[in-house]
Amino acid sequence: MFERKIAIIGCGAIGSILAKSIDEGNAGNTELRVLFDLQRKRAEELAGEISTSSRVADEIEDVLDDDEVDLVVEAASQEAVSEYSVDVLRSGKDLIILSIGAFSDQKLLSEVREAAEDSGQFVYLPSGAILGVDGIQAAEIAGFEEAVLTTRKSPETLSKTKFVRENDIDLSGLTEPRVVFEGPASEAVEAFPESVNVAATLSLAGSGFQDTRVKIVADPSLDQNVHEIKVRGEAGEFTTKAMNFPSPENPKTSYIAALSAIRTLRNLTGPIWIGA
Incomplete structure (x- = not known):
């Protein structure tokens, strides 16, 4: 070897x-x-x-x-x-x-x-931190109609982000999931630099930063990060979901x-x- x-x-x-x-x-x-x-x-x-x-x-x-x-x-x-x-x-x-x-x-x-x-x-x-990159790259050859990344985090985690603070989004006392951002990956990577690696990976493997959609959800039922990808195109429709545990070295890292x-x-x- x-x-x-x-x-x-x-x-x-x-x-x-x-x-x-x-x-x-x-x-x-x-x-x-x-x-x-x-x-x-x-x-x-x-x-x-x-x-x-x-x-x-x-x-x-x-x-x-x-x-x-x-x-x-x-x-x-x-x-x-x-x-x-x-x-x-x-x-x-x-x-x-x-x-x-x-x-x-x-x-x-x-x-x-x-x-x-x-x-x-x-x-x-x-x-x-995401799954299915090999399949996404393969499917992209035939072309995408839709590529969406939905990231779910606890309200406590998202309340500390710059985007939530600057937009005066109150996530305290949340009892059900709430969408705090939805837009192209090109905007998501600026709004949520904490999630930029995940959005960037999907964008680079797929159809680019402008055509990749990102949704950020505050979910009070979670104590870990969840990344769900949905891709639809000529090769079919694919969905992956990763519920990542924190690193034993650093809880902020998957x-x-x-x-x-x-x-x-x-x-x-x-x-x-x-x-x-």
Whole structure:
């Protein structure tokens, strides 16, 4: 099997799960070489929690200049995607991006695509917190008539969002589900940056940010996030529903998002790739 030598940018919840999975041999034929975080102490603490001898980078150039690293995993932020992606690709390394919401910026998406094409490198976007991305991509070839993402969260969670506060939406005492936003993904990613990765993944896999509809619902019966996707087109009608449990490392992160990154590494280093 093909071995990949990994650098991780971002040592928070997902980066930590991924690093420990690589260290335990659960992320395919991979070797963790470098950890980088703007908060160096966080990278140092993570390095101390794993048995593999991994170098802590002082700056991003330490990652770019490491000729042994051939795959970089971004697990930091949308800002990190914007700042580092093009340089990573131009340094001759493939790139896994987890903060997919950064690509709601079409200019950035074009720049990253161009850098990948020019350098001959690849960019991988794991499916993250939603299900059925392979089917969505396949169905999109025949064309969509409708693509809708409905995200349901507790009123308590949504009441803390900037959109709800700025629009004076009162979710206190809610006894039944209430729609707090409905519109194209292009508007949803600005209104609800907390859900931008999910909306961006569906938009990129399907018919784009303008033609993908997003509905955000406050549901008092929930204590976890629910993402439901409905796609209708020439290939048929498909519905997926994910009720995600929080990460054991950070309750604000869906566990499945970290597991999706681990599966991507397994796919990249294994002899058989299942799915579209």
